[in-house]
Amino acid sequence: MTRLKPLPYEEWDLSALADAAPGMTPPPVNVLGLFAHHPALARAFLSYNRYLTGRASTISRRTRELAILRVAWRRRCRYEWGQHVLSARKAGVGDEEIARIRSGFDSGPGGPGDDVALIIRAVDELDAESRLSDETYDLLSAEFDDRQLMDLVFTIGTYGLLAMAFNTFGLELDDGVGDEGFGTTDVTDLR
Numbered sequence: 317m318t319r320l321k322p323l324p325y326e327e328w329d330l331s332a333l334a335d336a337a338p339g340m341t342p343p344p345v346n347v348l349g350l351f352a353h354h355p356a357l358a359r360a361f362l363s364y365n366r367y368l369t370g371r372a373s374t375i376s377r378r379t380r381e382l383a384i385l386r387v388a389w390r391r392r393c394r395y396e397w398g399q400h401v402l403s404a405r406k407a408g409v410g411d412e413e414i415a416r417i418r419s420g421f422d423s424g425p426g427g428p429g430d431d432v433a434l435i436i437r438a439v440d441e442l443d444a445e446s447r448l449s450d451e452t453y454d455l456l457s458a459e460f461d462d463r464q465l466m467d468l469v470f471t472i473g474t475y476g477l478l479a480m481a482f483n484t485f486g487l488e489l490d491d492g493v494g495d496e497g498f499g500t501t502d503v504t505d506l507r
Contacts, residue, residue, distance in 0.1 A: 322349020335362035386439035391479035
C-alpha cells in the first residue's frame with residue numbers, strides 16, 4: 317500500500333536531487349520521487365549515500381551489493397531487493413549467491429574465503445543485535461581493514477534505514493524492475 321506517492325517528475329527540485337546523479341539530470345525513479353517531497357533531506361542524504369555507493373567507498377561493489385541484498389531480504393523491502401538484484405548482477409553476483417542471500421547463513425560452504433556467508437553473518441548480527449559478535453568481528457577483520465569495516469557497517473545501517481523508509485511509505489517498484497525471487501523463501505526465521 318502506497319502511503320506517500322513519489323512526486324511527479326515535473327514537480328521535482330532537481331538541484332536538491334543532483335547528488336543522486338552528479339553532472340546529469342536525475343532519472344525519474346520512484347526513490348527520487350519520494351525524496352523530492354523533502355528537498356533538504358534529499359540534499360543531505362543523497363550526498364552521504366553517494367559516498368557509500370560510489371568509488372570513494374573502500375568496500376568492493378560486490379561486497380556492498382551482497383550486504384544490501386541481505387538487508388533488503390531481512391527487512392522484507394521489495395523496492396530495495398528489486399533494485400539491488402540488478403546492481404548485484406552487474407557487480408558479478410550470480411544466481412546461486414542470490415539464492416544464498418535469501419536462504420541465510422547456514423546455506424553454502426561457509427569457512428574462510430566464503431564472502432557470501434561472512435556478509436550474511438555480518439548483516440544478520442547487525443540487524444538483530446545492532447552490533448557484531450567478537451567472532452564475526454575477528455573474521456571480518458581478517459578480510460577487511462578498519463576503513464573497510466566502517467564502510468561495511470555504515471552501508472548495512474544505511475540500507476536498513478532506507479528499507480524502513482521504503483516499507484513505511486510503501487515505495488512501489490519502478491517500471492520494468494521486478495522483485496525476482498522475493499516471495500520464494502520462508503522468512504519466519506529472520507529475527
